[in-house]
Amino acid sequence: MPYEHQKIEQKWQKYWDENQTFATTDDTSKPKYYAMDMFPYPSGQGLHVGHPEGYTATDIMSRFKRANGFNVLHPMGWDAFGLPAEQYAMKTGHNPADFTSQNVDHFREQIKSLGLSYDWNREINTTDPAYYKWTQWIFEKLYEKGLAYESNMMVNWDPIDRVVLANEEVIDGKSERSGNKVERKALRQWVLKITAYADRLVDDLDDLDWPEAIKEQQRHWIGRSKGAAVFFNVADSNKKIEVYTTRPDTLFGASYMVLAPEHQLVDEIATEQQKQAISDYRAIISAKTDLERTDLNKDKTGVFTGAYGVNPINGEKLPIWIADYVLASYGTGAIMAVPAHDDRDFEFAQKFALEIKPVIAGGDVTKEPYTGDGLHINSDFLDGLDKSTAINTTIAWLETQESGHAQTNFRLRDWIFSRQRYWGEPIPVIHWEDGTTTLVPEKELPLLLPHATELRPSGSGESPLANLTDWLEITREDGVKGRRETNTMPQWAGSSWYFLRYIDPRNAEKIADLDKLKYWMNVDLYVGGAEHAVLHLLYARFWHKFLYDLGVVPTKEPFQKLVNQGMILGSNHEKMSKSKGNVVNPDDIVTAFGADTLRVYEMFMGPLTQNKPWSEEGITGSRRWLDRVWRLLIDDEGQVREAVSTYNSGDLDKIYHQTVKKVTEDLENMHFNTAISQMMVFINEAYKSEALPINYMTGFVQLLAPIAPHLAEELWVRLGNKASISYVTWPQYDQAQLVDDTVEIIFQVNGKVRGKATVARDLDKDSMIAAAKLDDNVQNFIAEKTIRKVIAIPGKFVNIVVG
RNA sequence: GCCGUUGUGGCGGAAUUGGCAGACGCGCUGGACUCAAAAUCCAGUGGUGGCAACACCGUGUGGGUUCGACUCCCACCGACGGCACCA
Numbered sequence: 109m110p111y112e113h114q115k116i117e118q119k120w121q122k123y124w125d126e127n128q129t130f131a132t133t134d135d136t137s138k139p140k141y142y143a144m145d146m147f148p149y150p151s152g153q154g155l156h157v158g159h160p161e162g163y164t165a166t167d168i169m170s171r172f173k174r175a176n177g178f179n180v181l182h183p184m185g186w187d188a189f190g191l192p193a194e195q196y197a198m199k200t201g202h203n204p205a206d207f208t209s210q211n212v213d214h215f216r217e218q219i220k221s222l223g224l225s226y227d228w229n230r231e232i233n234t235t236d237p238a239y240y241k242w243t244q245w246i247f248e249k250l251y252e253k254g255l256a257y258e259s260n261m262m263v264n265w266d267p268i269d270r271v272v273l274a275n276e277e278v279i280d281g282k283s284e285r286s287g288n289k290v291e292r293k294a295l296r297q298w299v300l301k302i303t304a305y306a307d308r309l310v311d312d313l314d315d316l317d318w319p320e321a322i323k324e325q326q327r328h329w330i331g332r333s334k335g336a337a338v339f340f341n342v343a344d345s346n347k348k349i350e351v352y353t354t355r356p357d358t359l360f361g362a363s364y365m366v367l368a369p370e371h372q373l374v375d376e377i378a379t380e381q382q383k384q385a386i387s388d389y390r391a392i393i394s395a396k397t398d399l400e401r402t403d404l405n406k407d408k409t410g411v412f413t414g415a416y417g418v419n420p421i422n423g424e425k426l427p428i429w430i431a432d433y434v435l436a437s438y439g440t441g442a443i444m445a446v447p448a449h450d451d452r453d454f455e456f457a458q459k460f461a462l463e464i465k466p467v468i469a470g471g472d473v474t475k476e477p478y479t480g481d482g483l484h485i486n487s488d489f490l491d492g493l494d495k496s497t498a499i500n501t502t503i504a505w506l507e508t509q510e511s512g513h514a515q516t517n518f519r520l521r522d523w524i525f526s527r528q529r530y531w532g533e534p535i536p537v538i539h540w541e542d543g544t545t546t547l548v549p550e551k552e553l554p555l556l557l558p559h560a561t562e563l564r565p566s567g568s569g570e571s572p573l574a575n576l577t578d579w580l581e582i583t584r585e586d587g588v589k590g591r592r593e594t595n596t597m598p599q600w601a602g603s604s605w606y607f608l609r610y611i612d613p614r615n616a617e618k619i620a621d622l623d624k625l626k627y628w629m630n631v632d633l634y635v636g637g638a639e640h641a642v643l644h645l646l647y648a649r650f651w652h653k654f655l656y657d658l659g660v661v662p663t664k665e666p667f668q669k670l671v672n673q674g675m676i677l678g679s680n681h682e683k684m685s686k687s688k689g690n691v692v693n694p695d696d697i698v699t700a701f702g703a704d705t706l707r708v709y710e711m712f713m714g715p716l717t718q719n720k721p722w723s724e725e726g727i728t729g730s731r732r733w734l735d736r737v738w739r740l741l742i743d744d745e746g747q748v749r750e751a752v753s754t755y756n757s758g759d760l761d762k763i764y765h766q767t768v769k770k771v772t773e774d775l776e777n778m779h780f781n782t783a784i785s786q787m788m789v790f791i792n793e794a795y796k797s798e799a800l801p802i803n804y805m806t807g808f809v810q811l812l813a814p815i816a817p818h819l820a821e822e823l824w825v826r827l828g829n830k831a832s833i834s835y836v837t838w839p840q841y842d843q844a845q846l847v848d849d850t851v852e853i854i855f856q857v858n859g860k861v862r863g864k865a866t867v868a869r870d871l872d873k874d875s876m877i878a879a880a881k882l883d884d885n886v887q888n889f890i891a892e893k894t895i896r897k898v899i900a901i902p903g904k905f906v907n908i909v910v911g
Numbered sequence: 912g913c914c915g916u917u918g919u920g921g922c923g924g925a926a927u928u929g930g931c932a933g934a935c936g937c938g939c940u941g942g943a944c945u946c947a948a949a950a951u952c953c954a955g956u957g958g959u960g961g962c963a964a965c966a967c968c969g970u971g972u973g974g975g976u977u978c979g980a981c982u983c984c985c986a987c988c989g990a991c992g993g994c995a996c997c998a
């Protein structure tokens with residue numbers, strides 16, 4: 109009887125469902141393990157083969173931990189708000205909710221066919237009002253704490269369609285959909301003050317078990333830098349310019365100053381004869397896209413304002429320029445330029461023939477800027493000091509003069525939290541005609557997204573919600589009229605706290621019960637793609653810290669261990685895409701080979717974290733191996749083979765215990781590919797053995813169960829055990845079975861292998877050396893040579909050094 | 912340019928603390944079974960030379976440390992991901 113994957117997989121999926129095998133309880137007597145996947149956006153395309161990779165990894169860990177006595181929380185849900193549904197709805201005249209719910213059903217069905225051990229009772233959906241009630245609640249708390257505010261921010265604006273576009277909708281400066289040229293436009297936006305958490309977001313990374321690359325990306329994104337604020341008076345004026353510098357020690361080398369073209373003081377200090385040049389320059393700048401201002405333009409441009417600043421340290425007058433290489437959004441939008449020791453200032457100074465004064469010894473600043481360390485020169489009281497001493501000395505001096513102070517800056521900016529979209533969580537705010545703004549009262553949450561079949565752009569830059577007058581307009585008891593906020597939240601909102609809701613998904617009173625949170629948090633394993641390295645993970649960490657400060661959650665960080673699965677590439681080693689015609693559909697694989705084969709193959713392809721190309725031959729190889737496992741134990745009539753019995757010839761003793769050890773350790777470390785290869789070795793050995801001891805066979809089936817659960821359940825029952833295998837205690841290995849009395853040692857001459865011998869495990873050094881010298885081939889290489897040295901390690905090797 | 916990851920047979924990939932490079936799988940070759948084929952089972956398979964024993968070469972490139980280097984150090988090259996004038 110052959111291995112019939114379809115029958116077996118359906119049978120066990122039904123069994124798990126009916127028996128609620130994977131329903132999680134809050135049994136706090138057991139240690140807990142919380143394994144979570146990044147929940148998917150349920151797109152119309154359905155699952156691709158990349159999804160099952162990460163899902164299988166967390167599923168293996170979940171099943172492995174269950175067998176090791178852990179109480180496992182392994183949930184799944186849907187990140188179901190998002191742009192594609194809205195675009196599709198606009199095109200077809202449907203409501204995004206209906207379309208999304210069909211997609212969710214399709215995704216759920218596909219995911220269930222993979223045999224993943226989720227607790228489906230905890231399924232969540234970010235578009236469910238019972239869920240987004242709490243997303244709105246968190247927003248209200250942020251607002252109450254002063255961490256949510258309104259501000260005019262620049263957005264991508266399609267002037268013909270009159271809609272706001274997301275960055276990813278803008279391709280080469282044009283709208284992806286309409287092809288219209290996109291402009292920058294200031295619009296009122298809701299903004300979250302993530303910068304208030306910048307220090308903690310950097311510092312707390314240190315304790316997380318995350319890939320170093322991701323931590324580095326977050327550190328860089330936050331971009332904390334330490335330096336000084338320095339105040340420069342403007343000559344012949346009462347104005348002051350504050351600059352930010354990381355090199356206050358080079359203050360004696362400052363030879364000019366630069367303001368960002370948008371800097372507020374520009375108009376106030378510019379002289380009459382420069383005003384025309386300035387406005388011309390600004391016109392050119394505003395026509396440039398961000399890309400042109402950064403990437404494409406390495407050539408420095410700028411205009412003199414006609415004004416001078418006074419260097420607080422020596423009273424020198426410094427010309428004040430405007431230039432777009434100084435960014436309005438970073439620091440104070442103003443710098444002191446030290447061309448001798450900064451690449452950008454050097455380039456600018458050369459172009460406009462500004463003075464270049466060296467203040468640090470080393471390098472030749474007539475040729476290139478010197479940015480290294482060195483002793484200070486031409487710097488009065490700083491002369492002879494090294495960089496860090498000079499920095500501290502200067503800051504101390506500035507503080508006594510009240511001309512500056514130490515200052516920390518961040519690259520991180522506040523988070524633009526609103527979207528001019530329909531398909532998102534409504535922001536629970538009302539703008540009243542008397543000019544006040546209030547939150548929707550907590551007891552009225554959730555503020556429901558009104559049902560709409562015809563989504564049309566409002567034309568004003570507001571979301572389609574602005575068209576829905578019934579919902580939009582509201583009158584207070586005292587007759588004051590109000591208008592609801594038409595902005596909705598970004599897709600990041602619902603995903604910033606979903607890991608909390610899985611813990612207590614139906615709680616109507618709060619996000620989740622604190623005792624349950626105390627038991628389950630943090631997430632022990634979080635697996636997903638590296639494309640979320642910064643934004644999602646940073647936003648989730650920010651919200652979590654905020655909730656921690658509120659006392660809602662008991663931990664400072666949400667995700668203790670993070671793993672990024674690699675991408676599955678097409679068989680041509682390129683990223684899978686429709687246009688390249690290299691897309692593999694997991695449904696086809698499940699039908700033709702089975703979910704277990706897909707799971708084994710995806711885990712066997714290579715390390716979880718690396719990119720790997722799909723291979724048609726590879727998948728058949730994995731299937732072949734599962735067939736081989738089946739045939740080892742089950743004969744043509746569907747009976748357990750006679751060789752499987754309580755008789756143990758001893759052939760498999762060593763390999764069995766080795767396999768238990770290796771598989772256990774590999775699973776613990778998520779080295780699934782080598783765990784599978786060890787199981788293959790075991791099966792190869794078993795095929796050569798006459799006797800198949802029943803306890804070894806059941807032990808093997810247990811090792812296989814996390815990876816190929818349907819097949820393992822089936823074999824487990826056929827071998828005479830009671831269903832199900834999921835909570836049966838993991839097999840143990842016997843250390844004593846792993847060591848042999850004899851061991852093969854190698855003989856080297858000058859580090860090259862020249863012979864081998866099998867000797868007693870505890871053979872002493874001298875006997876090993878003697879044996880080595882007797883070896884024929886070794887003699888060929890040491891004959892007539894002087895032995896300089898002999899290295900011997902018992903149980904391993906002898907190395908004879910001749911010369 | 913900067914930060915991070917990575918480079919091993921025809922292919923995917925193995926190799927605790929430096930100690931037999933290439934486990935396992937794919938592919939390929941041969942054998943068994945079969946009228947034949949498929950499937951299956953068994954064996955072989957880094958390159959060069961040799962009937963063989965065995966020798967030489969071999970982990971991106973060039974140096975170095977060491978009795979011994981895929982592994983450690985220095986310099987360089989290529990691929991992938993991220994950031995991009997952040998003062």
